[in-house]
Amino acid sequence: MLVAMKAAMSLVGSQGFVSATEVFLVAAVFCLVFLLIQSFRQHVPKGLKSPPGPRGYPILGNVLELRKDTHLALTRLSQKYGDVMEVRIGTRPVLVLSGLDTIKQALVKQGEDFMGRPDLHSFQYISNGQSLAFSPDSGEVWKARRKLAQNALKTFSIAPSPTSSSTCLLEEHVSKEADYLVTKFLQLMDEEKSFDLNRYLVVSVANVICAMCFGKRYDHNDQELLSLVNLSNEFGDVAAAGNPADFIPVLRYLPSRTMQLFKDINRRFSFFVQKIVQDHYTSFDKEHIRDITDSLIEHCREKSVGEDARVPLSNEKIISIVNDLFGAGFDTVATALSWSLMYVALYPDIQKKIQEELGESLNLFALGPKSDRGTLPYTEAFILEMFRHSSFLPFTIPHSTTKATVLNGYYIPKDTCVFINQWQVNHDEKLWKDPSTFSPERFLNAAGTEISRTESDKVMAFGLGKRRCIGESIGRWEVFLFLATMLQQLEFSLRPGEEVDISPQYGLTMKYKKCECFQIKKRFPTKSSP
Numbered sequence: 014m015l016v017a018m019k020a021a022m023s024l025v026g027s028q029g030f031v032s033a034t035e036v037f038l039v040a041a042v043f044c045l046v047f048l049l050i051q052s053f054r055q056h057v058p059k060g061l062k063s064p065p066g067p068r069g070y071p072i073l074g075n076v077l078e079l080r081k082d083t084h085l086a087l088t089r090l091s092q093k094y095g096d097v098m099e100v101r102i103g104t105r106p107v108l109v110l111s112g113l114d115t116i117k118q119a120l121v122k123q124g125e126d127f128m129g130r131p132d133l134h135s136f137q138y139i140s141n142g143q144s145l146a147f148s149p150d151s152g153e154v155w156k157a158r159r160k161l162a163q164n165a166l167k168t169f170s171i172a173p174s175p176t177s178s179s180t181c182l183l184e185e186h187v188s189k190e191a192d193y194l195v196t197k198f199l200q201l202m203d204e205e206k207s208f209d210l211n212r213y214l215v216v217s218v219a220n221v222i223c224a225m226c227f228g229k230r231y232d233h234n235d236q237e238l239l240s241l242v243n244l245s246n247e248f249g250d251v252a253a254a255g256n257p258a259d260f261i262p263v264l265r266y267l268p269s270r271t272m273q274l275f276k277d278i279n280r281r282f283s284f285f286v287q288k289i290v291q292d293h294y295t296s297f298d299k300e301h302i303r304d305i306t307d308s309l310i311e312h313c314r315e316k317s318v319g320e321d322a323r324v325p326l327s328n329e330k331i332i333s334i335v336n337d338l339f340g341a342g343f344d345t346v347a348t349a350l351s352w353s354l355m356y357v358a359l360y361p362d363i364q365k366k367i368q369e370e371l372g373e374s375l376n377l378f379a380l381g382p383k384s385d386r387g388t389l390p391y392t393e394a395f396i397l398e399m400f401r402h403s404s405f406l407p408f409t410i411p412h413s414t415t416k417a418t419v420l421n422g423y424y425i426p427k428d429t430c431v432f433i434n435q436w437q438v439n440h441d442e443k444l445w446k447d448p449s450t451f452s453p454e455r456f457l458n459a460a461g462t463e464i465s466r467t468e469s470d471k472v473m474a475f476g477l478g479k480r481r482c483i484g485e486s487i488g489r490w491e492v493f494l495f496l497a498t499m500l501q502q503l504e505f506s507l508r509p510g511e512e513v514d515i516s517p518q519y520g521l522t523m524k525y526k527k528c529e530c531f532q533i534k535k536r537f538p539t540k541s542s543p
């Protein structure tokens with residue numbers, strides 16, 4: 014406001030064509046409007062206060078400070094303003110939560126209050142606004158869909174396989190894809206010498222979720238799948254916490270290539286899934302449920318009976334669950350693997366320790382989804398450190414309050430948009446010694462034989478509470494199996510003398526810049542590859 018008055022006064026001084034009375038009239042109107050806007054803001058009940066936060070510019074709020082590396086900017090601000098802080102993006106207030114205890118208090122102890130999703134502009138394009146993860150619904154329909162998704166995932170992943178010799182279906186799929194990657198990497202090293210390994214990782218991981226969702230594997234050169242999985246950067250740019258166009262309406266009307274690509278990828282994604290769903294309807298046989306899509310179709314047909322009749326779900330709401338599972342199931346796991354391979358290449362001693370633990374012939378696929386923990390502590394510690402150090406999901410998906418509530422003595426109105434800063438927790442000096450150092454040992458006991466559960470429970474990667482990731486066990490198990498299979502047979506390094514830039518690019522999932530410096534060779538040159 015002061016800036017506006019100063020500007021007006023300088024106009025009087027320099028031009029001399031506006032009278033002082035007119036300037037004061039304008040200023041008075043301005044003040045009135047300002048006070049009116051303030052009075053529309055939620056009334057804070059007596060004895061409580063609004064969360065502190067940085068002052069922002071009119072209309073823009075704090076957007077300029079948050080534009081780049083939003084996770085770092087908000088971590089810096091939280092050091093000044095505390096674990097419960099309010100920033101403004103545009104004119105919209107956003108609550109930013111930091112500190113593990115505060116986040117647990119909000120998402121676990123006051124879980125019902127903080128489990129909503131904000132109604133953000135870009136989210137309406139995801140799954141035609143029907144997304145389980147991004148749509149603003151957090152009522153009975155969301156609960157019923159989440160339960161359905163969890164059951165379907167379990168049946169077609171970590172439940173024991175009825176037919177195969179693997180302990181579960183997930184292992185069967187991962188083992189096929191990991192073996193393929195080992196052979197492909199060696200072949201590419203031989204023929205091309207340098208290549209972008211992430212391009213292959215993402216297709217293999219996508220194939221695992223495709224097998225569970227659609228009972229189908231794609232060729233690594235399938236153009237349709239490639240064009241979907243390789244565009245996920247644009248998805249992450251727009252869906253990231255703090256995208257200005259979600260908060261400043263006028264920006265939606267300006268031409269934006271990223272937004273165009275985002276809409277396009279969502280359209281193509283839905284089209285891709287719809288085609289497969291149609292094929293499943295045509296060949297559906299209720300005596301032979303092949304995959305998650307079949308199990309959802311079966312649910313559509315039988316929903317009118319039993320307990321499900323209590324919460325009526327439209328067929329569209331049931332079937333579109335598969336969009337969420339497919340969408341959430343590849344970029345996250347592929348990014349985790351991509352960081353894992355970068356860390357082992359950067360730290361050869363750490364790679365050697367993992368390989369010594371894995372041995373030459375340990376049958377990884379006989380371990381079962383939960384039993385890796387006792388047997389391979391160093392490998393597990395490495396994976397935990399990868400999640401912590403990279404914090405490649407710097408924020409959860411934004412939350413919102415479902416009712417007016419109080420957190421740490423601060424009043425938070427209903428429908429407040431909430432960012433959960435996972436990066437801050439994973440780099441908090443109060444929780445971690447030398448947080449910027451990559452050290453799997455921090456999770457091990459002195460003898461190096463056991464993981465400390467107190468330490469591992471402090472890592473935030475999958476969210477907490479009612480919105481906690483439903484693919485967590487699958488995601489962790491997939492990362493472990495892919496990584497262990499590759500490291501059992503291959504050695505990763507970076508071409509000597511070349512600079513590698515691993516600074517994460519801000520987005521929903523953060524990745525390092527394209528890197529073609531990986532060198533891959535067989536660990537045991539005399540053994541034939543699978």
Ligand code: HEM
Nearest residue numbers: 146341342345346349409410474475476480482483484488
């Ligand atoms: C390393 C792998 C993964 C990581 C780090 C991860 C992380 C996350 C995070 C941080 C959230 C948001 C939590 C919140 O908003 O509070 C989330 C939500 C979700 N994840 Fe994952 N995820 C992974 C793998 C998977 C997989 C494999 C699937 C499914 C096959 C999956 C399905 C979902 C779904 C459906 C949601 C939305 C839940 C809801 O809003 O109720 N995720 N995940």
